[in-house]
Amino acid sequence: MAKVIIATNNKGKVKDFQSLFTPMGVEVTSLHDFPEIEEIEETGTTFEENAILKAEHLAKELNIPVIADDSGLMVDALEGRPGVYSARYAGLHKNDEDNLQKVLKELESVPTEKRSARFYCALALAIPGKETITVHGTIEGLIATDKQGTNGFGYDPIFFLPELNRTMAQLTAEEKGSLSHRGNAIKELMKVIKAEGKDFFVRG
Ligand SMILES: O=c1[nH]c(=O)c2ncn([C@@H]3O[C@H](COP(=O)(O)OP(=O)(O)OP(=O)(O)O)[C@@H](O)[C@H]3O)c2[nH]1
Numbered sequence: 131m132a133k134v135i136i137a138t139n140n141k142g143k144v145k146d147f148q149s150l151f152t153p154m155g156v157e158v159t160s161l162h163d164f165p166e167i168e169e170i171e172e173t174g175t176t177f178e179e180n181a182i183l184k185a186e187h188l189a190k191e192l193n194i195p196v197i198a199d200d201s202g203l204m205v206d207a208l209e210g211r212p213g214v215y216s217a218r219y220a221g222l223h224k225n226d227e228d229n230l231q232k233v234l235k236e237l238e239s240v241p242t243e244k245r246s247a248r249f250y251c252a253l254a255l256a257i258p259g260k261e262t263i264t265v266h267g268t269i270e271g272l273i274a275t276d277k278q279g280t281n282g283f284g285y286d287p288i289f290f291l292p293e294l295n296r297t298m299a300q301l302t303a304e305e306k307g308s309l310s311h312r313g314n315a316i317k318e319l320m321k322v323i324k325a326e327g328k329d330f331f332v333r334g
């Protein structure tokens with residue numbers, strides 16, 4: 131069976147990738163399957179830099195093609211925060227709930243029309259001996275005033291999609307995959323690797 135290796139420890143991302151790759155008959159492997167690999171510090175100041183760091187680190191260790199995802203929420207009223215710090219917005223040892231509560235609190239007095247935000251996902255594909263490819267995908271939305279829905283992860287329960295009248299956490303995995311920043315970035319990566327005659331699947 132073909133496999134794709136994603137350099138992530140985030141179970142929510144793994145689920146998102148599975149919903150995109152499983153229908154193609156491709157198995158998703160993540161850092162959870164390589165407990166011996168040391169985590170790399172995300173020292174970049176952009177999503178792209180961090181995605182490259184994570185992908186190249188694991189590709190070098192395993193000597194096979196690896197994809198990494200660096201992503202986050204950018205809120206206009208917060209000048210783009212939490213941005214690259216989305217995973218640790220409320221502090222290093224805080225969790226998804228603390229992070230989204232911090233955003234809700236900071237937007238407490240901000241009216242609906244000023245609650246615009248987007249998710250950004252940078253993907254890096256590192257292939258040993260080749261130049262690393264980066265692509266990105268986004269999705270626009272509004273930050274809700276409270277949580278709704280239980281699917282997805284992270285800030286999904288407060289990321290409202292006006293056209294669907296639902297938050298991202300109220301979408302099925304397939305719906306999220308078809309329109310999310312991560313889904314859009316994967317589509318872009320597929321286009322680029324096709325055009326460049328490259329591949330990220332590991333077979334056998
Ligand atoms: O509601 C959300 N729906 C999403 O679809 C989504 N994608 C990213 N995020 C947020 O951005 C951080 C990424 O930070 P990040 O790229 O460093 O990942 P991470 O540290 O969680 O795992 P890893 O891949 O680095 O191992 C995550 O933790 C989340 O807070 C999302 N929130």
Ligand SMILES: [Mg+2]
Pocket residue numbers: 172217
């Ligand atoms: Mg991270």
